[in-house]
Amino acid sequence: MIKQTLSLVAAAAVSVSAMAWEPSGKVECIAPADPGGGWDFTCRSVGNVLEELDMVPGSVQTTNMAGAGGGVAFAHTVSKRNSDDKLLVAASTATTTRLAQQQFPGMNAGMVKWVGALGADYGIIAVSKDSEYQNLNQLMDALKDNPRDVKFAGGSATGGWDHLKVLIAAKAAGVGNLPSVPYLSYNNGGEAMTQVIGGHVDAFTGDISEATGFMDSGDLRVLAVLAEERLPGKFDHIPTAREQGIDALGPNWRGFYMPADADPEAQAYWVNAIDELYASDEWKSVMRQNGLIPFHPPAGEFEDFVRGQVDDIEQLSREIGLLK
Amino acid sequence: MDTLQFLIDGFAVALAPQNLMFALFGAFIGTLIGALPGLGPANGVAILIPLAFTLGLPADTAMILLTAVYAGAMYGGRISSILLNIPGDEPAMMTCLDGYPMAQKGKAAEALALSAVASFMGGLIGTIGLILLAPVLAKFALTFGPAEYFALFMLAFATLGGITGKNPMKTVVAATLGIMISTVGIDNTGVQRYTFGILKLYEGVDFILAIVGLFAISELLLFIEERAGAGRKLIQVGKLLLRPRDILHVLPTTLRGGSLGFIAGVLPGAGASLGSFISYTLEKQYLGKKGHFGEGDPRGVAAPEAGNNGASSGALVPMLTLGVPGSGTTAVLLAMLISLNITPGPLMFTQNADIVWGVIAALLIGNLLLLVLNIPLVGFFVKLLSVPPMFLLPMVTMIAFVGIYSISHSTFDLYFMIGFGVAGYLLRKLEMPLVPIILGLLLGPEMEKNLGHALVISDGDWSVLWGTPLAASLWLVAGLGLILPYIVGPILRRRMRAAITEDAVSD
Numbered sequence: 001m002i003k004q005t006l007s008l009v010a011a012a013a014v015s016v017s018a019m020a021w022e023p024s025g026k027v028e029c030i031a032p033a034d035p036g037g038g039w040d041f042t043c044r045s046v047g048n049v050l051e052e053l054d055m056v057p058g059s060v061q062t063t064n065m066a067g068a069g070g071g072v073a074f075a076h077t078v079s080k081r082n083s084d085d086k087l088l089v090a091a092s093t094a095t096t097t098r099l100a101q102q103q104f105p106g107m108n109a110g111m112v113k114w115v116g117a118l119g120a121d122y123g124i125i126a127v128s129k130d131s132e133y134q135n136l137n138q139l140m141d142a143l144k145d146n147p148r149d150v151k152f153a154g155g156s157a158t159g160g161w162d163h164l165k166v167l168i169a170a171k172a173a174g175v176g177n178l179p180s181v182p183y184l185s186y187n188n189g190g191e192a193m194t195q196v197i198g199g200h201v202d203a204f205t206g207d208i209s210e211a212t213g214f215m216d217s218g219d220l221r222v223l224a225v226l227a228e229e230r231l232p233g234k235f236d237h238i239p240t241a242r243e244q245g246i247d248a249l250g251p252n253w254r255g256f257y258m259p260a261d262a263d264p265e266a267q268a269y270w271v272n273a274i275d276e277l278y279a280s281d282e283w284k285s286v287m288r289q290n291g292l293i294p295f296h297p298p299a300g301e302f303e304d305f306v307r308g309q310v311d312d313i314e315q316l317s318r319e320i321g322l323l324k
Numbered sequence: 325m326d327t328l329q330f331l332i333d334g335f336a337v338a339l340a341p342q343n344l345m346f347a348l349f350g351a352f353i354g355t356l357i358g359a360l361p362g363l364g365p366a367n368g369v370a371i372l373i374p375l376a377f378t379l380g381l382p383a384d385t386a387m388i389l390l391t392a393v394y395a396g397a398m399y400g401g402r403i404s405s406i407l408l409n410i411p412g413d414e415p416a417m418m419t420c421l422d423g424y425p426m427a428q429k430g431k432a433a434e435a436l437a438l439s440a441v442a443s444f445m446g447g448l449i450g451t452i453g454l455i456l457l458a459p460v461l462a463k464f465a466l467t468f469g470p471a472e473y474f475a476l477f478m479l480a481f482a483t484l485g486g487i488t489g490k491n492p493m494k495t496v497v498a499a500t501l502g503i504m505i506s507t508v509g510i511d512n513t514g515v516q517r518y519t520f521g522i523l524k525l526y527e528g529v530d531f532i533l534a535i536v537g538l539f540a541i542s543e544l545l546l547f548i549e550e551r552a553g554a555g556r557k558l559i560q561v562g563k564l565l566l567r568p569r570d571i572l573h574v575l576p577t578t579l580r581g582g583s584l585g586f587i588a589g590v591l592p593g594a595g596a597s598l599g600s601f602i603s604y605t606l607e608k609q610y611l612g613k614k615g616h617f618g619e620g621d622p623r624g625v626a627a628p629e630a631g632n633n634g635a636s637s638g639a640l641v642p643m644l645t646l647g648v649p650g651s652g653t654t655a656v657l658l659a660m661l662i663s664l665n666i667t668p669g670p671l672m673f674t675q676n677a678d679i680v681w682g683v684i685a686a687l688l689i690g691n692l693l694l695l696v697l698n699i700p701l702v703g704f705f706v707k708l709l710s711v712p713p714m715f716l717l718p719m720v721t722m723i724a725f726v727g728i729y730s731i732s733h734s735t736f737d738l739y740f741m742i743g744f745g746v747a748g749y750l751l752r753k754l755e756m757p758l759v760p761i762i763l764g765l766l767l768g769p770e771m772e773k774n775l776g777h778a779l780v781i782s783d784g785d786w787s788v789l790w791g792t793p794l795a796a797s798l799w800l801v802a803g804l805g806l807i808l809p810y811i812v813g814p815i816l817r818r819r820m821r822a823a824i825t826e827d828a829v830s831d
Contacts, residue, residue, distance in 0.1 A: 034731065037665060065733065068526035075523055103510075105521060151781055158513045184470075184777045185513075190671040200469030201781065213675055 021265035023086050027060045029256075030089045032073030034066045039090040041290070042254045046088075046118065046274075049282045055273050070095050071104040078111045082259045085266035088115065093161050093252040096306055100313035101159060101323055112257040113267050114306045116274035119287050120295030121207040123165040123226035123250025124238070128197050129219055136224040136244045139203065140173035147175060151182045153201040155189035155210070159322040161252060162189070162205045165226060167316055169241055169248040179320045193220065207252055208235060209291045226250030231293055253295050255302070275299045327459055334681025337384055338689050346381070346389040347686050351693045354396020358416075359404050359705055363543065365397035365415075365596075365636075366652040366759060370539035371720055373532060373660055374727020383664045384679045388686040390660055391640075394653055395447060395690045398596065398636045399698055402439045402629055403705055407432060415596035415632035418604040422617060422624025429620050433702070434570070438622050439629040440698035441571055442578045446630030447691040449582030450589065450637025455684060457590070461645040462670040468646065470777035471789050475798035477771040480648050480763065483591065483805035492810070495760050498751070502764020503771075505529050511772075524736050531659045531765050533728060533741050538758050539656075540724050541745025546752065547717055574626040577607055581630030588631070589638020589651070596651055599635025600628035637687060644668055644680060648767070652759030659766055663731075 027050075029043035040062065047060030065073040073089055081087050089112075099109045125136060133139040142149045147170075154162030163183045170181055184201055186192040189210035196204040197219045204211070204220070208231065214220035224241040225231055226248050231238065241248045258270060277283050278296050287294070297305045317323040337343060350372070357368035372393050376386040401416030406423035419439065426435040468476070481499055508518045509528025519525040584606060585599030607627035608617045617624045639651040647668040649655035661668055666676050673680055698705075728741050748758060775789075782788035790796045 034663070034665075063733065066527070066731075067734070068523040071523050071526060103526075105523075148783065157510065182780050184780060185773070188667055190667055190675065191669065194466065194669060194671055195469065198466040198469060201777075213671070217674075 021085075021263060021269050022057075023266075023269070024057055025086070026058055027056045027086045027088070028063055028084075029060050030063050030065050030073050030077070030087065032065055032067070032070035032090065032095075034064055038092060038254065039070070040064060042090040042092075042118075042256070043088070045286050045290070046256075046277065049277055049280065049286060050273065052282050053277060053280055055277065069098050069103065071098065071107075074099075074104050074107055074112070077257070077259055078107060083261040083263075084259050085262045087262075088256045088258055088270065090254070091257050092254050093309070094156075095257075096309045097159075097161050097164065097313055100310045101317050109306055109310045111260055113260050113262065114303045115256040115258050115267075115270050116278070116299065116302050117253040117255035117296055117305075118274060118278050118283065119292035120251040120253040121209045121291075122231060122293055123162075123252065124204075124206060124208050124211055124222050125166070125169060125224050125226075125241075126193075126196070126204045126206075126211060126215075126220050126222040127202065128199060129221050130199065131202070131221065133203070133223060134221075135239070136169070136241055136246055137173075139223060140170065140175060140246065143170055143175045143181060144173070147177045147180045148182055150202045151184060152203050152205050153184045153186060153192035153195050154205040155186055155192050158183060158185050159317060159320070160185070161250075162192075164313060164316060165248075165250040166205045167320060168250060169224070169226065169246060171316070171319075172241070172248040173246045196220070208238075208293070212291070224248075227293075251295050254292070271299050271302075327455060330459075330677055330681045331455060331685060333678065334683075334685035335689075337678050337682030338388060338685035343385050343388050343682065343686065344689070346385050347392045347690050348693055350389040350392025351396040351399075351690050351697060354393035354398075355400035355403075355694065355697060355705060356396075356708055357393065358397035358400020358402075359708070360400075364653075365394055365401075366656050367539040367543055368397045369393050369653055369656045369660075370535045371543070371724065373656070374536055374540075374724045374730075376660075376727070377730045378723060378727040380730070383666060383676075384682045386664065387657075387661065387679055387683050390657055391683050391687055392690045392693075394636060394657065395633070395687060396694060397653075398447070398633050399440065399443045399694045400705070401632070402443065402625075403436065403702070406435045406439065406625070407706065415600045415635070416628075417597070418600045418628035418631075419625060421604070421628075422619070422621050425618070425620035426622070426625060431620070434622070435620075435625050436702045437699055438570065438574055439625045440695055440702070442574060442581065442626035442629040443633045443698070444691055444695040445575070445578035446582035446585055446633030446635075447637060447687070447694070449579065449630070450586045450634035451684065451687045451691065453583075453586040453590075453634070454637045454641055454687070458641050458645055458680075458684075459673060461641060462673045465645050465670045467794065469792075470774040470781060471791060471795045472798065473646075473774040474771060474778055474789060475795045475802065476646065476648055477767050477774070479798050479802040479805060480767060481760075482802040491755070494754075494756050498757050498760035499764040502761040502766075503768035504764075505534065505761075506765045506768035511769075513776075524734070528769075529740075529765070530663070530731075530737070531762065532663050532731065533737055534744050534765055535656055535659055535762055536724055536728055537741040537744025538748035538751075538761065540720065541741060542748030542752055542758075544717060544721055544724075545745060545749040570622065574623050577623040577626045578630040580610070581607060581627040582634035585631035585634030586638040589635030590641045596632040596635040596639065596653075599638070600632035603631025603634075604628040640687075644672065645670070647770070649763065652762070655759060655762050655766055659762070662766075 029047055031040040031043040033039045043062040047062060050056045050060055065076060077089055098104055127133050139150060152166045156162040166181060166183060167178050170178060189206040193204050193214055195201045197214060208225060211220055211222060215222060222238045224244060225238045226241050228249060230236050230240055258267065354368060357363050358365065369390050372390060376389055401411060402419045405411045405416045405419040406427050409420050409424040411417040411420055423435050508525055510516050510526050581603035584603045588599040588602050589596065604627045607623060615621045615623055639654045643649045643654040643658050649658045666672060666679060725738060728737055751758060778788050790799050
């Protein structure tokens with residue numbers, strides 16, 4: 001009921017702002033990576049739904065601009081396109097992580113306008129089916145005894161999102177000496193999981209979408225999902241970290257930023273457009289088909305959410321000595 | 325039983341009209357590339373990579389196209405060996421020995437047809453071997469931890485020079501160059517190396533750029549330099565007089581050659597040249613006085629062709645299951661897989677089953693297509709051999725530039741590619757092998773990562789590197805691979821040289 005009212009309000013807001021500003025001509029969406037990845041998916045699927053819902057006049061063109069984990073696209077937006085009203089750039093937790101760790105030299109999260117998020121993938125901590133650990137508390141107790149006792153494998157670089165999720169959970173569980181928790185970085189979650197299942201590494205940190213294959217085959221035991229409540233559908237048997245008394249959250253959201261100096265009315269248009277799109281049945285079916293889990297801070301709060309996430313990651317990165 | 329189901333699904337992928345069309349196109353282009361002297365399979369696949377990007381092909385179609393080119397190049401290599409006495413690529417070197425004498429006796433058509441049948445048999449045996457062995461090895465790959473992977477990479481580097489390599493020192497230098505280039509970028513502990521504050525360098529050097537530059541662009545520069553404007557003089561291909569008896573006569577040879585070649589192909593680093601060499605020499609010894617090898621014995625044509633086609637499928641086994649290429653061309657294919665966001669290994673057989681089995685099914689179909697292409701159309705390929713390269717050059721250049729640009733829309737990448745092209749040209753002038761550079765570039769970071777992981781797991785104890793029986797035996801084989809070429813190599817090479825009058829233009 002409340003959701004419906006909200007979407008009505010959002011729709012009304014769009015129609016009001018549409019009077020003031022609406023896109024004409026070509027809209028561009030930059031995916032800061034090669035075709036085939038998550039950012040590319042964000043641009044293309046959102047572009048399609050925007051077209052279906054007639055929220056853009058023509059088509060949304062996706063441009064792939066790979067480099068420096070999104071840094072090339074970020075620099076391009078800030079330096080060359082800073083007043084473009086019709087430019088969206090796909091972003092995710094990987095973007096905020098790199099911003100927080102100052103891996104885009106001379107750039108920070110305040111240099112762009114954060115538009116909105118449209119769903120998320122949630123972090124998990126898992127072990128092989130033969131592992132001695134049956135729940136997250138046993139694993140964390142082992143870490144408390146000796147932080148070097150449990151070795152983690154994940155698909156991001158050291159200090160990247162998969163690594164940070166372990167640290168977020170360990171910190172929430174009260175593990176001291178975070179920098180000495182061993183983390184092995186692999187090229188992707190699949191490689192990391194293979195090593196965990198092969199018994200070479202103790203635990204896996206990654207996103208729920210990566211783990212479905214080995215979860216279904218029974219090779220992987222997911223100890224906890226880092227979400228506020230249990231995930232819907234076939235994931236509902238997985239306990240959250242919160243249920244186990246460890247207050248750790250790890251949503252890997254998908255969303256957009258846009259140029260900071262664009263017309264404020266254009267910015268308002270896109271913020272509301274993402275809101276409306278998120279509420280649509282078309283987008284719900286995209287989420288269902290692609291395993292995206294609901295995640296959507298309300299229109300006005302996304303900027304604050306991004307700032308908060310950047311601050312948290314920055315603090316955590318300092319604690320483990322990644323940032324000086 | 326699972327395998328059969330997967331294979332049937334694979335056929336569904338491979339038989340999709342678009343995929344079938346690209347398989348046919350790849351087989352055709354591959355044969356042509358293989359037939360052109362000097363343009364080996366690794367170069368051929370490297371030249372076609374940008375085309376896959378230009379056309380925006382989906383992952384399965386792109387891989388099917390490139391594997392078809394790969395298989396086609398293995399077929400094509402024999403054409404110039406037989407007609408010109410110049411091997412089209414290195415693995416076809418042994419085919420000259422009996423192929424050219426046959427052609428001189430006026431049996432060029434027979435030699436071409438028989439070698440096509442032998443290639444088919446070799447490719448068939450190799451692909452069946454791949455189907456049987458790969459899923460088993462993929463499961464076995466779970467037992468590979470960081471220490472085992474590190475030893476395996478050492479093995480790949482140690483056997484790189486192979487038995488046919490000319491100068492082991494140059495191989496080492498080239499591999500080191502590759503590893504050095506691979507250190508550019510943010511390493512996996514988050515430290516920047518050699519990035520000089522340039523954002524574009526943060527993710528390191530894209531190996532697709534390096535491959536297209538080193539192989540395709542340098543090939544262009546060499547062509548320009550040679551000004552090979554005129555076509556080549558060819559031996560006339562007469563009417564085909566082939567009886568079923570002739571085919572039956574060489575059938576046992578192709579079975580032996582194909583199996584031997586497959587085994588040689590599976591060994592990391594050894595590859596197709598070794599496959600054709602072993603098949604030829606063993607066949608010669610096996611038949612002894614019964615054959616007249618070196619004077620135009622049809623079995624002398626069949627053995628190496630079956631061998632190198634068997635080996636080309638065999639080389640896919642370690643590439644698909646462990647991510648360690650068994651030859652130069654599979655290294656290029658591996659780079660393509662990685663840039664399509666597909667990680668080879670046990671997971672690929674479940675997560676990307678459509679691609680793996682689609683490619684395997686495409687290999688089977690491609691072999692059949694190639695046989696059909698190569699018997700009636702052989703005259704056409706022979707004619708194409710005499711097309712002056714000046715008509716091919718502009719096309720290749722255009723495809724390379726458009727393709728690389730379409731990957732990331734960055735002119736920086738184009739300059740980088742040209743830079744690699746010039747470097748590749750100079751290195752080839754110095755007779756430096758290029759494949760080890762690519763292997764260094766591809767495997768260097770993996771090797772470093774696995775070393776780091778092994779040491780983290782063991783809390784800094786180096787003995788973990790040879791702590792398991794599997795790791796220890798890999799080290800042993802690597803050691804042998806490093807020493808053996810010094811002992812066996814000179815003997816084998818002397819025999820090869822003695823047999824081949826005109827030296828090969830090869831990598």
